[in-house]
Amino acid sequence: xxxxxxxxxxxxxxxxxxxxxxxxxxxxxxxxxxxxxxxxxxxxxxxxxxxxxxxxxxxxxxxxxxxxxxxxxxxxxxxxxxxxxxxxxxxxxxxxxxxxxxxxxxxxxxxxxxxxxxxxxxxxxxxxxxxxxxxxxxxxxxxxxxxxxxxxxxxxxxxxxxxxxxxxxxxxxxxxxxxxxxxxxxxxxxxxxxxxxxxxxxxxxxxxxxxxxxxxxxxxxxxxxxxxxxxxxxxxxxxxxxxxxxxxxxxxxxxxxxxxxxxxxxxxxxxxxxxxxxxxxxxxxxxxxxxxxxxxxxxxxxxxxxxxxxxxxxxxxxxxxxxxxxxxxxxxxxxxxxxxxxxxxxxxxxxxxxxxxxxxxxxxxxxxxxxxxxxxxxxxxxxxxxxxxxxxxxxxxxxxxxxxxxxxxxxxxxxxxxxxxxxxxxxxxxxxxxxxxxxxxxxxxxxxxxxxxxxxxxxxxxxxxxxxxxxxxxxxxxx
Amino acid sequence: xxxxxxxxxxxxxxxxxxxxxxxxxxxxxxxxxxxxxxxxxxxxxxxxxxxxxxxxxxxxxxxxxxxxxxxxxxxxxxxxxxxxxxxxxxxxxxxxxxxxxxxxxxxxxxxxxxxxxxxxxxxxxxxxxxxxxxxxxxxxxxxxxxxxxxxxxxxxxxxxxxxxxxxxxxxxxxxxxxxxxxxxxxxxxxxxxxxxxxxxxxxxxxxxxxxxxxxxxxxxxxxxxxxxxxxxxxxxxxxxxxxxxxxxxxxxxxxxxxxxxxxxxxxxxxxxxxxxxxxxxxxxxxxxxxxxxxxxxxxxxxxxxxxxxxxxxxxxx
Numbered sequence: 001x002x003x004x005x006x007x008x009x010x011x012x013x014x015x016x017x018x019x020x021x022x023x024x025x026x027x028x029x030x031x032x033x034x035x036x037x038x039x040x041x042x043x044x045x046x047x048x049x050x051x052x053x054x055x056x057x058x059x060x061x062x063x064x065x066x067x068x069x070x071x072x073x074x075x076x077x078x079x080x081x082x083x084x085x086x087x088x089x090x091x092x093x094x095x096x097x098x099x100x101x102x103x104x105x106x107x108x109x110x111x112x113x114x115x116x117x118x119x120x121x122x123x124x125x126x127x128x129x130x131x132x133x134x135x136x137x138x139x140x141x142x143x144x145x146x147x148x149x150x151x152x153x154x155x156x157x158x159x160x161x162x163x164x165x166x167x168x169x170x171x172x173x174x175x176x177x178x179x180x181x182x183x184x185x186x187x188x189x190x191x192x193x194x195x196x197x198x199x200x201x202x203x204x205x206x207x208x209x210x211x212x213x214x215x216x217x218x219x220x221x222x223x224x225x226x227x228x229x230x231x232x233x234x235x236x237x238x239x240x241x242x243x244x245x246x247x248x249x250x251x252x253x254x255x256x257x258x259x260x261x262x263x264x265x266x267x268x269x270x271x272x273x274x275x276x277x278x279x280x281x282x283x284x285x286x287x288x289x290x291x292x293x294x295x296x297x298x299x300x301x302x303x304x305x306x307x308x309x310x311x312x313x314x315x316x317x318x319x320x321x322x323x324x325x326x327x328x329x330x331x332x333x334x335x336x337x338x339x340x341x342x343x344x345x346x347x348x349x350x351x352x353x354x355x356x357x358x359x360x361x362x363x364x365x366x367x368x369x370x371x372x373x374x375x376x377x378x379x380x381x382x383x384x385x386x387x388x389x390x391x392x393x394x395x396x397x398x399x400x401x402x403x404x405x406x407x408x409x410x411x412x413x414x415x416x417x418x419x420x421x422x423x424x425x426x427x428x429x430x431x432x433x434x435x436x437x438x439x440x441x442x443x444x445x446x447x448x449x450x451x452x453x454x455x456x457x458x459x460x461x462x463x464x465x466x467x468x469x470x471x472x473x474x475x476x477x478x479x
Numbered sequence: 480x481x482x483x484x485x486x487x488x489x490x491x492x493x494x495x496x497x498x499x500x501x502x503x504x505x506x507x508x509x510x511x512x513x514x515x516x517x518x519x520x521x522x523x524x525x526x527x528x529x530x531x532x533x534x535x536x537x538x539x540x541x542x543x544x545x546x547x548x549x550x551x552x553x554x555x556x557x558x559x560x561x562x563x564x565x566x567x568x569x570x571x572x573x574x575x576x577x578x579x580x581x582x583x584x585x586x587x588x589x590x591x592x593x594x595x596x597x598x599x600x601x602x603x604x605x606x607x608x609x610x611x612x613x614x615x616x617x618x619x620x621x622x623x624x625x626x627x628x629x630x631x632x633x634x635x636x637x638x639x640x641x642x643x644x645x646x647x648x649x650x651x652x653x654x655x656x657x658x659x660x661x662x663x664x665x666x667x668x669x670x671x672x673x674x675x676x677x678x679x680x681x682x683x684x685x686x687x688x689x690x691x692x693x694x695x696x697x698x699x700x701x702x703x704x705x706x707x708x709x710x711x712x713x714x715x716x717x718x719x720x721x722x723x724x725x726x727x728x729x730x731x732x733x734x735x736x737x738x739x740x741x742x743x744x745x746x747x748x749x750x751x752x753x754x755x756x757x758x759x760x761x762x763x764x765x766x767x768x769x770x771x772x773x774x775x776x777x778x779x780x781x782x783x784x785x786x787x788x789x790x791x792x793x794x795x796x
Contacts, residue, residue: 006620006621006624020480186480186483188480188482188483191483192483192486195487454490454493457490458493458494458497461494462628462631462632465625465628465629466628466629466632468625
């Protein structure tokens with residue numbers, strides 16, 4: 001069930017209404033959230049539901065056993081069991097075939113013809129996301145940061161809450177579980193804010209991302225023989241596709257959760273208005289970056305210790321981040337490139353230079369800001385080529401195609417493509433003026449009177465329906 | 480909570496009312512703007528899908544107009560013809576293509592698949608009767624809703640550009656086809672045909688709309704004739720010929736039918752196995768014009784008249 005489908009448009013109001021009608025009984029309300037989430041997840045494939053429920057059960061049991069056992073070895077056993085199940089599922093479904101094929105290719109390079117057992121497995125949707133929910137919970141319980149959840153429904157809602165189940169934001173037990181345990185009160189302003197964020201997310205996804213994907217796919221799939229300028233335009237389209245696709249999804253998820261009185265982590269904070277790569281990574285997929293920071297980077301020593309240790313830790317988290325995205329060398333290369341990008345700022349300790357919002361309190365950036373923003377943006381565009389390409393060879397030929405003399409020729413782009421580009425420019429302007437907020441139109445109620453606001457919403461709805469591109473699944477569902 | 484629901488309902492109702500007002504205004508304007516009035520001299524109208532669109536060059540057939548359009552199912556032909564008949568009080572003769580592929584279930588897709596709804600329904604939106612709108616909503620609600628909303632915006636463009644929707648090229652008209660790939664297709668089809676099972680399915684909905692076309696013509700005092708235009712002998716859909724004849728004889732035996740599928744042509748006259756290119760269309764249109772001039776429509780046995788003329792044509796060539 002996609003967020004931008006008619007099914008979801010029917011599902012959400014029903015769950016919302018019943019949920020608030022049951023407001024007097026928190027347990028029943030949570031049970032409803034759990035059942036709705038199961039239905040939501042099962043609508044893709046019922047078989048996936050069993051894996052999710054099994055993973056929930058193991059983590060729930062392990063959490064309690066870890067907490068109540070004083071014997072270190074038994075605690076370790078339950079901790080390892082949970083890690084093994086979570087990472088085992090992830091490894092089996094997501095990475096087994098990749099390792100098997102890579103190993104076979106490696107052997108064949110030395111003249112060995114080995115064929116291994118290839119599994120024809122469907123990747124359960126959102127497995128990387130709910131696995132990370134479970135992992136963060138079990139690590140936090142093991143480290144004594146939180147108490148184990150005794151109510152299985154509460155725990156199940158934490159992992160499977162439908163707005164975040166298939167593509168995040170990746171939540172922490174310390175943040176979400178207390179909200180699930182506590183009685184929620186309907187807040188008008190929060191609900192309106194949620195609806196507005198959903199609308200904005202739908203616009204980003206259905207208008208910008210889905211339309212951009214058509215052009216990006218066309219150019220990436222037929223990149224041979226294209227001019228450098230066309231290839232660059234294709235990379236730009238993908239840059240906006242991936243941002244609007246994923247941040248649009250996150251907006252819908254966060255907005256939906258708000259309707260239920262639950263606040264989720266912010267996942268994006270206008271990443272394309274970053275002045276360096278370190279700032280970009282503080283603004284892009286925040287919930288994943290902070291997960292890696294807290295559960296991998298800091299336990300490895302973080303930025304303490306010598307330069308070699310810093311370099312090692314940076315490479316580890318970026319390679320892991322790349323690998324988390326998918327079982328393909330392109331994702332590893334993407335992670336590696338980002339590690340290289342960020343390295344100078346870490347070594348020269350300039351990575352925390354830009355903690356504020358660019359041109360805060362001003363309409364326009366300074367010339368230095370413009371230079372920094374452009375440079376960071378272009379570096380990001382080239383990194384996305386690795387992310388989008390079918391394989392490393394494709395990525396390299398794509399990038400070398402850009403750096404040809406035809407880079408300065410007129411790109412092959414249809415009038416509709418130019419129209420879309422103009423729309424993207426307009427969208428980025430709105431984002432620019434709204435960059436100090438949670439999402440670009442968050443504070444519209446403070447600026448405009450009700451009639452103008454409603455007209456804006458009506459206009460957005462019409463634009464979404466009129467300009468929506470061919471329906472595309474959310475890119476991050478595959479991760 | 481109550482305030483939220485109230486405001487949400489109020490917003491939804493306001494949007495729906497605004498939408499309904501916009502729709503009504505647009506429908507009224509477009510219905511008045513769409514000039515479906517045909518020239519006074521036009522006596523013959525050709526309707527149907529791509530076969531007649533590419534076969535009848537109306538410049539070569541006296542007093543005729545070709546309003547056939549590629550990918551058009553009878554459902555959309557009915558909507559268009561209804562509007563044309565309403566706008567033209569003088570009596571015409573309507574030739575409606577009835578080919579082998581007009582009966583198959585694939586035609587359902589031509590009515591309510593996303594792509595056809597976006598293309599056809601959007602074009603005919605302002606004068607689609609409610610019954611037909613309901614059918615689309617039943618069969619494909621998501622695409623129909625989306626198309627309705629998209630149409631509202633597209634129509635603003637039509638209105639402000641003062642564009643006569645009836646003159647939109649997608650409404651139909653003779654299509655000059657240059658291509659000639661019959662030989663290569665023949666080569667491929669011979670291999671392909673061996674494995675392909677005949678499509679014996681039928682589309683009751685599409686046939687129901689052919690019946691409705693016949694009915695509105697009768698109600699309007701307009702003569703309607705079903706016609707099968709030339710097809711290459713290797714045309715794949717001939718495989719359902721028995722089913723085709725069964726449908727024709729059982730469901731449309733009250734309507735005159737002219738079969739010109741065997742009109743003598745050479746491969747280079749075809750664009751492919753079912754469409755004539757401009758050379759074939761010229762040859763065929765001149766022949767059809769001759770048939771009309773020599774009294775085809777007054778003849779007692781029209782098919783015999785046609786067969787005799789085709790035999791003569793074959794002999795002359």
